[in-house]
Amino acid sequence: MAVVIFVLVLWYGGLFFQSFFLHRYAAHQVFTMSKTMERITFVLTWVFQGSSYLSAYGYGVMHRMHHAYTDTEKDPHSPSFDANVFAMMWRTKTIYQDINKQRVAVEDRFTKNVPQWKSFDAFASSRFSRLLWITAYILFFVFFVTAWWQWLLLPITFLMAPIHGVIINWFGHIYGYVNYKMKNTSKNLFRFDFLMMGEGYHNNHHKHASSANFGVRWYEIDITYLIIRLLDIFGVIQLKPVTIKK
Known part of the structure; x- marks a missing residue:
């Protein structure tokens, strides 16, 4: 039971910081926060994403x-231009690394105000850091596994962030329903997004990219947005006003 709880904590903890910090803050800047809070969130993202840590800069620019x-x-x-999910993952990884290591020229509109902490990213993205987390995960499993099938969950802990990305960027452009007809294949994966904490409302997000709330219909509850609202109420962050056009 401890292993299952551990994996769930990594799943939803890593997912929250990917959605809250990398996606809604770094890429879309739907809210602001102090420099101190930004640095704290960098560290928390590393803690919960662990071996699959993603740079806010690389993610923000690429998104x-x-x-x-x-x-x-x-x-x-894009499923439209990649032969399969593995080809997409490899291309995404290559582009992400090229951006992070500044091996490619990037237009200013993609880099403007994207948060970057070069020294911390260099450590958090290092092979040493990733191997440290992988070792910690393995040791946790060694001490707390109670059934053979629980070992099947171990690879998920290593690749949590890429798995989150695949669910949205591959399946979120193939399966689901749409609220808005657009010139792209984005879809909403779930009526109530319990699995991806609101990230699954991908069609809504492509229509209203500047909105902190990815839910549109009454049943599309965006769990990450609810947490963002609480953080705004308590003054941890400051939400930007946005007008949704129907």
Whole structure:
């Protein structure tokens, strides 16, 4: 039971910081926070994403490119231009690393105000850091596994962030329903997004990219947004006002 709880904590903890910090803050800047809070969130993202830590800068720039070039050849990840999910993952990884290591020229519109902490990212993204987390995960499993099938969960802990990305960027452009007809394949995966904490409302998000709330219909409850609202109420962050056009 401890192993299952551990994996769930990593799943939802890593997912929250990917959605809250990397996606809604770094890429779309739907709210602001102090520099101190930003640094704290960098560290918390590393703690919960662990071996699959993603840089706010690399993610933020790449995600802005995804919105600008959705379902075209310039899209960093699209089922429309990748033969299979593994080909998409490899291309995404390559583009992400090229951006992070500044091996490619990137337009200013994609980099403007994207948070970056180079020294911390260098450590958190290092092979040493990733191997440290992987070792910690293995040791946890060694001490707390109570059934053979629980070992099947171990690879998920290693690749949590890429798995989250695949669910949205591959399946979220193939399966689901749409609230808005658009010139891309984005879809809402679930009526109530219990699995991805609101990230599954992908069609809504592509329509209203500047909105902190990815839910539109009454039943589309965005759990990450509810947490964001609480953080705003307590003054931890400051939500930006946005007008949703129907």
